[in-house]
Amino acid sequence: MKQVIPHDTIKRLALYLRSLRYLAKKKVEVISSQRLAERIYASPSQMRKDLAYFGEFGIRGVGYNVKKLIAEIESILKLKKKRKVALIGIGKLGTALLAYSGFEKFGFRISALFDNNSGKIGKKIFGLKIEDIARTKEVLKRERIKIGIITVPAADAQEVTDRLITSGIKAILNFTPRYLNIPEGIMINTVDMAIELESLTYYLP
Amino acid sequence: MKQVIPHDTIKRLALYLRSLRYLAKKKVEVISSQRLAERIYASPSQMRKDLAYFGEFGIRGVGYNVKKLIAEIESILKLKKKRKVALIGIGKLGTALLAYSGFEKFGFRISALFDNNSGKIGKKIFGLKIEDIARTKEVLKRERIKIGIITVPAADAQEVTDRLITSGIKAILNFTPRYLNIPEGIMINTVDMAIELESLTYYLP
DNA sequence: TGATGTGAATAACTTCACAGCG
DNA sequence: CGCTGTGAAGTTATTCACATCA
Secondary structure (H helix, E strand, O other), rough: OOOOHHHHHHHHHHHHHHHHHHHHOOOOEEEOOOHOOOHHOHHHHHHHHHHHOOOOOOOOOOOEEHHHHHHHHHOOOOOOOOEEEEEEEOOOHHHHHHHHHHHHHEEEEEEEEOOOOOOOOOOOEEEEEEEHHHHHHHHHHHHOEEEEOOOOOOHHHHHHHHHHHOOOOEEEEEEEOOOOOOOOOEEEEOOOHHHHHHHHHHOOO | OOOOOHHHHHHHEEEEEEEHHHHHHHHOOOOOOOHHHHHOOOOHHHHHHHHOOOOOOOEEOOEHHHHHHHHHHHHHOOOOOOOEEEEOOOOOOHHOOOOHHHHHHEEEEEEEEEOOOOOOOEEEOEEEEEEEEHHHHHHHHHHOOOOOEOOOOOOHHHHHHHHHHHHOOEEEEEOOOOOOOOOOOOOEEEEHHHHHHHHOOOOOO
């Protein structure tokens, strides 16, 4: 009964959600699969299939109630409550992500910072104290943080990952250009900016 | 004859390449599909299929010559020469990317900066002058820049994209949380950090 | 009537398995 | 002999097409 849902379906749900929130702000009350799907360049049948994994949320002959569908997708993605997130590696990229308002807007709050550089440990940035990477276990357990964002140098990535996992982290957003070894039950999404750039040039004339 | 290559194949080629460069640095001269594929958690047959789109590069019974395969993949991905890149939107994220050494390491040089904020225009950062966004056409044509990285606010993303395309840009790395409308012949990769984060929580217990 | 929900059909991608060749 | 290269088989994802029902 409990089938595995394609990761792409999960990503598209997050994309539908973003569009739906935009529509709700514009006071749109009802939308068809046709019009919602075209906003993210997907097909209407794809959108309906994506939802069909989780139930029936539309009204035949009418479409989907925007507010209701927002609530349903938030529930599916477990986005109902705000999530605390840890950021590991407070270098250039880490600092940029800290300043990036995008996460906050989607209900994520970076609420713990870690680094291994003694020059940084103890300093405050954006109102948050940078903790010693050695203290992840203590801090993450106390704060009940389950999500980590890794922006450390590639060479440290696996060690940091292992440490986070023993500290109770269950999901990782990885910005390092490394494939990370993880046990069953841990989820990783990797954002590999260099690969995205390299794979672009293939399409140049 | 000329079939379409899956984008995932192109991305994996970039990943193989990264591993191969690492191996070359370690003085490894020959590698099997088995051992190269496992480095990026792909299957050996997948790796061979990926290469088979482009030709025969291995030696039966032996494996692949590391240096030769690097050259082949660089040629496929058109990475033989250094590429100049423009960065549009010199805010927090843009500045972080500018400081990020990762691009340079892979043969990309950010060599033009643009913003629409008159307080920023004319200032120098990392030795580069921030140009007025209105001057993209002039600068990009002169510098023969074909790749743009967009780190502007989401609301400006489509306008900036249109402007880049009329200025001769052929490939875009998009960091804004927007689906961008583009004509045939232009390639976009989107790095949507908020979506990556939102799609992670689904897997939390 | 009109858009959803969904099996069936199709297409795309991945793995298998082995022939081919250094 | 061993590993590549590759058709065939298997699997997964997407689209089609229409029955269904507000």
